[in-house]
Amino acid sequence: MKPILVRVAGLVLAAAYASLIVWVYARQPRTVRQLTGGMAVNFEEGLRFFRNDQFMEARAAFERADPAHQDALTQFYVAYSFYRQGWGRVYRDDALFRLGLEAVDRAIAHAPGGRLVVSDGNLGMHTADELRAELQRGAQRSMSDFNPMKVFEPRK
Amino acid sequence: MNTGSSAVRESFVLPLVFLTVAAAGGLRLAADGVSLRFVPPPLIALVLAVLLLGVMARAGLLLPSGLVGDHRTGLENVSGAVVLLALFAASAQLFTCLTPDAGMLRLLFNLFFVFLLWNTLAAQPDRARLLRSLVVVFGWAYVIRYIALAALADPQGGWTRRIVAALLEGASAGPLAGEPMAPLAGYVAFATVALYMVGLVLLPRARPVEAVAIVTRAPDALE
Numbered sequence: 001m002k003p004i005l006v007r008v009a010g011l012v013l014a015a016a017y018a019s020l021i022v023w024v025y026a027r028q029p030r031t032v033r034q035l036t037g038g039m040a041v042n043f044e045e046g047l048r049f050f051r052n053d054q055f056m057e058a059r060a061a062f063e064r065a066d067p068a069h070q071d072a073l074t075q076f077y078v079a080y081s082f083y084r085q086g087w088g089r090v091y092r093d094d095a096l097f098r099l100g101l102e103a104v105d106r107a108i109a110h111a112p113g114g115r116l117v118v119s120d121g122n123l124g125m126h127t128a129d130e131l132r133a134e135l136q137r138g139a140q141r142s143m144s145d146f147n148p149m150k151v152f153e154p155r156k
Numbered sequence: 157m158n159t160g161s162s163a164v165r166e167s168f169v170l171p172l173v174f175l176t177v178a179a180a181g182g183l184r185l186a187a188d189g190v191s192l193r194f195v196p197p198p199l200i201a202l203v204l205a206v207l208l209l210g211v212m213a214r215a216g217l218l219l220p221s222g223l224v225g226d227h228r229t230g231l232e233n234v235s236g237a238v239v240l241l242a243l244f245a246a247s248a249q250l251f252t253c254l255t256p257d258a259g260m261l262r263l264l265f266n267l268f269f270v271f272l273l274w275n276t277l278a279a280q281p282d283r284a285r286l287l288r289s290l291v292v293v294f295g296w297a298y299v300i301r302y303i304a305l306a307a308l309a310d311p312q313g314g315w316t317r318r319i320v321a322a323l324l325e326g327a328s329a330g331p332l333a334g335e336p337m338a339p340l341a342g343y344v345a346f347a348t349v350a351l352y353m354v355g356l357v358l359l360p361r362a363r364p365v366e367a368v369a370i371v372t373r374a375p376d377a378l379e
Contacts, residue, residue: 006163006167010163013172014242021178030192
């Protein structure tokens with residue numbers, strides 16, 4: 001093989017390898033599964049269940065995607081699934097909202113600078129702060145719980 | 157040196173070895189055995205890498221003119237520059253690998269590296285001596301971080317933990333906190349250091365000075 005071809009092939013390989021390393025460092029996978037791409041498949045599956053209002057199935061898929069509970073986006077959707085499952089027109093499930101609060105706190109803890117914005121048109125709340133506040137309001141008991149106008153509030 | 161094997165080494169072996177070290181040097185495996193993260197090199201690691209490359213060039217271990225220069229073609233120069241960049245990245249990440257991530261120990265490790273490299277720079281060792289010196293420096297840093305400090309953080313560290321705690325008793329003002337890490341982390345770090353040293357050994361050497369034939373002629377022949 002000609003040395004010139006060897007050098008060109010080596011340069012291409014080195015560039016591809018360096019790009020892969022930079023991509024891994026920029027993306028910061030938290031588990032080996034995330035690193036090898038297993039996360040993406042499970043996350044997409046979880047998202048599909050979430051959009052079909054199959055929240056328990058969605059959480060099972062999100063758990064597979066992020067077993068270490070260290071991916072901010074996955075934990076955001078886990079929290080959102082607790083919110084939507086616990087939301088009722090006349091009643092909010094405090095236990096589910098509290099689990100949602102725990103999940104959204106994990107999402108905030110692992111988001112860069114504690115700020116997480118999710119641009120998903122299917123959602124009514126796009127930041128972890130909004131979701132946290134909504135979950136907190138839902139988990140608290142107050143006089144506003146008896147406001148009959150609450151039945152007209154939409155699910156976010 | 158055979159041109160073909162030299163091209164393979166410069167284009168494939170050295171970049172891949174050093175880029176692998178650069179990738180693995182920042183890998184941190186948590187004690188739970190599941191979590192991992194990739195730490196980019198801190199600024200001090202970049203400074204240490206520059207210092208280390210300077211020491212290598214001074215000792216003849218790294219020959220920049222053998223990798224980049226007017227006597228080489230453009231493609232060869234690009235190839236050589238890739239080796240230099242990969243070596244720089246690997247050196248920076250090796251320091252990241254061997255230095256604790258935070259606390260007083262991080263400062264101590266960095267000072268230790270700066271003084272040792274400065275001292276080595278002043279001593280002007282040759283290629284073989286510098287290689288031996290680097291094995292000792294990196295070897296000790298590895299032992300302290302991945303054996304001693306890991307044992308301190310391990311509640312079931314057994315005799316290793318007791319011995320390290322006894323040795324460090326009185327050496328610090330307060331209790332010295334170890335660094336909890338997965339058992340696999342030590343093996344990855346060992347392979348990273350070993351691979352880096354292999355890469356250094358494979359760096360191109362200076363060509364032996366070619367014999368110069370001096371022909372003298374008898375004075376009478378000049379007339």
